[in-house]
Amino acid sequence: MRIAVDAMGGDHAPAVVIEGLTAALYDFPEYELTVVGHLGKLSYYLEKYGIDDHPRLRKVHAEEVVEMGDFSTVALRAKRNSSVTVCAGLLRDKAVDAMFSAGNTGAAVASTTVFVRMLPGIDRPAIVASLPTTSGRFILVDAGANTDCKPMHLVEFAIMGVAYAKYLFGVDEPTVGLLNVGGEEIKGNDLTKATFKLLSKLPINFIGNVEGDNIYEGVVDVVVCDGFIGNIMLKGAEGLAKATMHWMKDVFSKNAFRMTGAMLAKNAFRELKEFGDADEMGGAPLLGVNGMCIIGHGSSNPRAIRNGIKVAGEVVQFGINDIITESVAEAHQILTKPGNISGQKDVDIPPDATADKNGEVD
Amino acid sequence: MRIAVDAMGGDHAPAVVIEGLTAALYDFPEYELTVVGHLGKLSYYLEKYGIDDHPRLRKVHAEEVVEMGDFSTVALRAKRNSSVTVCAGLLRDKAVDAMFSAGNTGAAVASTTVFVRMLPGIDRPAIVASLPTTSGRFILVDAGANTDCKPMHLVEFAIMGVAYAKYLFGVDEPTVGLLNVGGEEIKGNDLTKATFKLLSKLPINFIGNVEGDNIYEGVVDVVVCDGFIGNIMLKGAEGLAKATMHWMKDVFSKNAFRMTGAMLAKNAFRELKEFGDADEMGGAPLLGVNGMCIIGHGSSNPRAIRNGIKVAGEVVQFGINDIITESVAEAHQILTKPGNISGQKDVDIPPDATADKNGEVD
Numbered sequence: 001m002r003i004a005v006d007a008m009g010g011d012h013a014p015a016v017v018i019e020g021l022t023a024a025l026y027d028f029p030e031y032e033l034t035v036v037g038h039l040g041k042l043s044y045y046l047e048k049y050g051i052d053d054h055p056r057l058r059k060v061h062a063e064e065v066v067e068m069g070d071f072s073t074v075a076l077r078a079k080r081n082s083s084v085t086v087c088a089g090l091l092r093d094k095a096v097d098a099m100f101s102a103g104n105t106g107a108a109v110a111s112t113t114v115f116v117r118m119l120p121g122i123d124r125p126a127i128v129a130s131l132p133t134t135s136g137r138f139i140l141v142d143a144g145a146n147t148d149c150k151p152m153h154l155v156e157f158a159i160m161g162v163a164y165a166k167y168l169f170g171v172d173e174p175t176v177g178l179l180n181v182g183g184e185e186i187k188g189n190d191l192t193k194a195t196f197k198l199l200s201k202l203p204i205n206f207i208g209n210v211e212g213d214n215i216y217e218g219v220v221d222v223v224v225c226d227g228f229i230g231n232i233m234l235k236g237a238e239g240l241a242k243a244t245m246h247w248m249k250d251v252f253s254k255n256a257f258r259m260t261g262a263m264l265a266k267n268a269f270r271e272l273k274e275f276g277d278a279d280e281m282g283g284a285p286l287l288g289v290n291g292m293c294i295i296g297h298g299s300s301n302p303r304a305i306r307n308g309i310k311v312a313g314e315v316v317q318f319g320i321n322d323i324i325t326e327s328v329a330e331a332h333q334i335l336t337k338p339g340n341i342s343g344q345k346d347v348d349i350p351p352d353a354t355a356d357k358n359g360e361v362d
Numbered sequence: 363m364r365i366a367v368d369a370m371g372g373d374h375a376p377a378v379v380i381e382g383l384t385a386a387l388y389d390f391p392e393y394e395l396t397v398v399g400h401l402g403k404l405s406y407y408l409e410k411y412g413i414d415d416h417p418r419l420r421k422v423h424a425e426e427v428v429e430m431g432d433f434s435t436v437a438l439r440a441k442r443n444s445s446v447t448v449c450a451g452l453l454r455d456k457a458v459d460a461m462f463s464a465g466n467t468g469a470a471v472a473s474t475t476v477f478v479r480m481l482p483g484i485d486r487p488a489i490v491a492s493l494p495t496t497s498g499r500f501i502l503v504d505a506g507a508n509t510d511c512k513p514m515h516l517v518e519f520a521i522m523g524v525a526y527a528k529y530l531f532g533v534d535e536p537t538v539g540l541l542n543v544g545g546e547e548i549k550g551n552d553l554t555k556a557t558f559k560l561l562s563k564l565p566i567n568f569i570g571n572v573e574g575d576n577i578y579e580g581v582v583d584v585v586v587c588d589g590f591i592g593n594i595m596l597k598g599a600e601g602l603a604k605a606t607m608h609w610m611k612d613v614f615s616k617n618a619f620r621m622t623g624a625m626l627a628k629n630a631f632r633e634l635k636e637f638g639d640a641d642e643m644g645g646a647p648l649l650g651v652n653g654m655c656i657i658g659h660g661s662s663n664p665r666a667i668r669n670g671i672k673v674a675g676e677v678v679q680f681g682i683n684d685i686i687t688e689s690v691a692e693a694h695q696i697l698t699k700p701g702n703i704s705g706q707k708d709v710d711i712p713p714d715a716t717a718d719k720n721g722e723v724d
Contacts, residue, residue, distance in 0.1 A: 071546075134608045147543060147551040181509060181593040184433075189509040189590045212597030216605040228551045229591050231543040233598055235574030240602050243578040244634075246496045251630040261626030268613040268620045272606075 001030055001313040004096040007037030008065040008083040009103020010305075011298045017102065018045035020305020025051055027306065031313055034058040034096055037083045038065070062086040065103075068298055072106025076114055084108055088115040091291040098312040100283065102296030102305060109145050109286060109295075116291040119321055121328035124149070125288035126157045126227070127295060128164045129234050130281055133218035139165050139174075140223050143284060144231035151194040154178070154224055155202070155331055160287040161222035162204055163323040167315055169221060177210030177220035179229065184209070191226065199224070202331055245273065282307025285315060287324065292316050363392055363675040366458040369399030370427040370445040371465020372667075373660045379464065380407040382667020387413055389668065393675055396420040396458055399445045400427070424448040427465075430660055434468025438476055446470055450477040453653040460674040462645065464658030464667060471507050471648060471657075478653040481683055483690035486511070487650035488519045489589070489657060490526045491596055492643055495580035501527050501536075502585050505646060506593035513556040516540070516586055517564070517693055522649040523584035524566055525685040529677055531583060539572030539582035541591065546571070553588065561586070564693055607635065644669025647677055649686065654678050 005021050007014045014037055025033055035042065039061045046052040046059075062083040066075045075085045087099040088111035101108045105127070113125055129143035141161035146153060158176050165174030178196055180188040185196050187209060199206045207220060212233075215223050225233070248269070252262040262269070274280070282304055283296035294312040296304055367383050369376045376399055387395055397404065401423045408414040408421075424445040428437045437447045449461040450473035463470045467489070475487055491505035503523035508515060520538050527536035540558055542550045547558050549571060561568045569582055574595075577585050587595070610631070614624040624631070636642070644666055645658035656674040658666055 071548075132605070132609075134605050144543060179594060181506065181590055186433075192590075211601075212594040212599075213601030213604070215598075216601035228543055229594060232541060232574040232591060233594065236577075236595055236598055237574075237602055239573075239575030239578035240599055241606075242575070243494070243496050244603075244606055247494075247634055248630075251633045252627055254630065254633075258627040258630045261623040261628075261630070263623070264626070265614055265620040265623030268610075268616065268623070271613045271616075272609055 001316060002032045002096040003309055003312050004034040004036055004087040004090045004099040005309060006083045006087050006101035006103055007035050007042055009101040010296065010300050014042055014045055016300065016302055017305055018049055019302035021309065022049040022051050023302060023306040024309040025054060025056060028310060028313065032056045034060055034090060036060045036062050036087050038062060060086060066107040068104050070104055070107065072110040075107035075111045085111045088112045092116045097316045098292035100294045100296060100308045100312050102298060102300040105295050108293060112286060112289045112291065112293045116289045119288055119290050119325050121325060121332055122156055122288040124153045124156060125286050126160050127284050128161060128287050129284040130168065131237055133216050135218035138215055138218060138221060138223055140230055140234060142227035142230045143234050144227045145286065146227035149191065149226035151191060151198055154195040154226065155198050156328060158199055158204060158224045159327045159331060160324055161224060163320050163327065164285060164287060165221045167318045167320055173205045174221035176204050176206045176222045176224060177208065179223050179225035180209035180211065182209065198335055201334055280307060282311045363678060364394045364458040365671055365674050366396040366398055366449040366452045366461040367671060368445045368449050368463035368465055369397050369404055371463040372658065372662050376404055376407055378662065378664050379667055380411055381664035384411040384413050385664060385668040386671040387416055387418060390672060390675065394418045396422055396452060398422045398424050398449050400424060422448060428469040430466050432466055432469065434472040437469035437473045447473045450474045454478045459678045460654035462656045462658060462670045462674050464660060464662040467657050470655060474648060474651045474653065474655045478651045480650055481652050481687050483687060483694055484518055484650040486515045486518060487648050488522050489646050490523060490649050491646040492530065493599055495578050497580035500577055500580060500583060500585055502592055502596060504589035504592045505596050506589045507648065508589035511553065511588040513553060513560055516557040516588065517560050518690060520561055520566060520584065520586045521689045521693060522686055523586060525682050525689065526647060526649060527583045529680045529682055535567045536583035538566050538568045538584045538586060539570065541585050541587035542571035542573065544571065560697055563696055642669060644673045
């Protein structure tokens with residue numbers, strides 16, 4: 001298993017990335033890692049963690065860095081020698097089986113989409129995140145790769161979400177729900193109403209519409225939505241979790257009783273915080289590209305980096321892209337079958353399969 | 363101040379509604395209330411709370427009830443004698459200044475939109491909710507009245523949000539943000555990109571795009587979005603707050619130390635819960651209709667009902683509809699000014715000003 005790691009991506013790069021990469025190197029003896037970044041700047045950290053001459057570490061130089069605030073297209077134009085672009089190039093050339101980046105999400109989406117291209121039958125890549133429920137987790141897809149979507153894109157997202165749920169939850173037939181504003185089929189906007197019809201025809205475990213509240217009760221394994229709402233939902237959950245911690249500090253520091261109570265239960269607070277933490281998950285795969293790219297959170301700590309690298313190898317080994325390719329071929333066959341008029345009518349696929357410059361979000 | 367109260371609307375109607383109405387009757391001596399519902403079923407409660415012969419209470423019979431699970435259009439077709447429809451009729455006939463309903467949201471939107479019609483210059487009504495931040499609250503508009511929106515509808519939502527913020531926060535120039543997936547102007551989907559241009563031209567305190575996370579930090583007073591995403595955001599916040607309480611119970615009951623800690627701090631938990639509670643707010647106004655309708659949460663307790671009735675009177679007294687009418691007239695003038703090409707291009711107003719049957723959500 002060969003994995004390229006973007007050493008310059010993330011709020012605390014490269015220090016945190018190299019620390020996480022070192023852990024992965026020791027924890028997963030079957031992985032061969034390629035560290036990609038400015039080698040002059042990396043040598044201090046590689047020596048510090050004693051992996052400069054590690055037999056399973058390859059080093060590839062990248063002169064530039066796509067900053068977190070850069071537009072995604074910078075990776076394709078002004079900074080074609082950036083660490084994330086070089087990673088995507090290695091993936092395209094099959095020099096690695098997967099890549100990991102905790103840097104600019106839009107840049108990772110743009111560079112892999114353009115360099116590595118899509119899987120057969122897939123038009124748009126999707127970011128597949130997971131969020132906690134009261135009974136486990138659910139998968140949110142697309143969590144932010146595409147802002148304006150057609151019904152057929154949401155069908156692809158559902159298929160990719162199901163494939164990832166098979167890996168993450170180890171279930172054979174994950175349940176799928178369409179994120180909507182009401183339970184009934186006729187509820188929603190034009191996009192969800194058309195998508196509902198398509199999803200109903202597929203051989204997946206589609207249970208219908210789900211809503212903003214019941215998804216946290218674990219009513220479904222995979223929640224399908226466009227990337228605009230997915231991004232806002234994901235960031236909204238993060239923002240609300242952070243605000244809740246703030247409110248808790250406020251109310252627990254109001255008097256001595258409460259402060260004593262909080263001290264007695266301080267491990268409970270730590271555990272509570274972990275529910276919202278993405279570190280254990282390591283990152284969100286960008287599925288649909290003809291390769292494997294795991295996108296880490298910009299604020300990833302070493303443990304999150306290590307886990308992201310782990311996941312990258314695991315999903316490749318799981319054969320997730322084969323599952324997606326087979327399922328999407330089957331879906332296209334069902335939905336474009338002669339006589340399946342609503343399928344034909346709703347399948348509206350733009351001629352250019354690559355994401356346009358405004359189709360990504362950070 | 364004359365306010366109609368839908369006695370049959372809400373999960374615990376009519377008992378809870380009559381209890382809340384009784385509190386409002388005693389707390390606000392300048393209000394004249396009209397209780398609307400099946401008088402045969404209400405008489406027990408009116409006697410129980412001793413308000414059956416109250417001099418400031420009027421009673422109007424409505425034979426039917428729109429149930430929470432009914433489609434919104436039921437209020438206009440099968441159940442034209444329902445309590446919510448009768449309330450809307452009183453509002454249309456100027457027999458009351460405002461109405462309050464904790465029942466089926468879609469039915470309240472549909473009946474007021476069709477019977478009471480829109481304010482001059484307003485095409486779509488909007489539900490104006492408020493959510494807590496680490497430093498106060500923000501207003502979310504549209505929180506669920508419209509699923510498919512045009513840029514000009516979001517302009518109207520911004521204007522209505524500003525008017526409500528002036529009332530709720532008592533500030534002269536509330537800040538406005540457009541809910542989006544990134545901070546830069548070019549980020550977003552087709553709708554937000556076009557809306558950004560329009561909002562930039564208006565004499566409002568538009569600060570640009572805001573995201574799913576930073577809105578909970580109180581970066582802005584008014585968050586503008588379409589009703590599809592607004593509904594999902596609002597329900598998402600509710601769902602996550604409920605899940606957080608569940609997780610807290612889990613982690614605090616793990617051992618004796620934590621349980622003791624939780625007991626010492628039990629008032630802190632109660633206070634924390636109140637952050638997510640909508641009871642103090644009483645409900646969300648449906649703005650844009652030529653009258654005033656406050657929509658309460660289906661699970662409203664008596665305090666929420668009482669506060670909803672209070673708010674209904676206050677916003678009428680505040681003259682919110684005059685503020686909206688003036689602002690929207692000014693906005694239309696600015697955006698359709700000769701030479702203001704982008705304004706003209708983006709203003710795409712459907713000929714029918716009433717919400718279509720799929721334009722509402724529950």
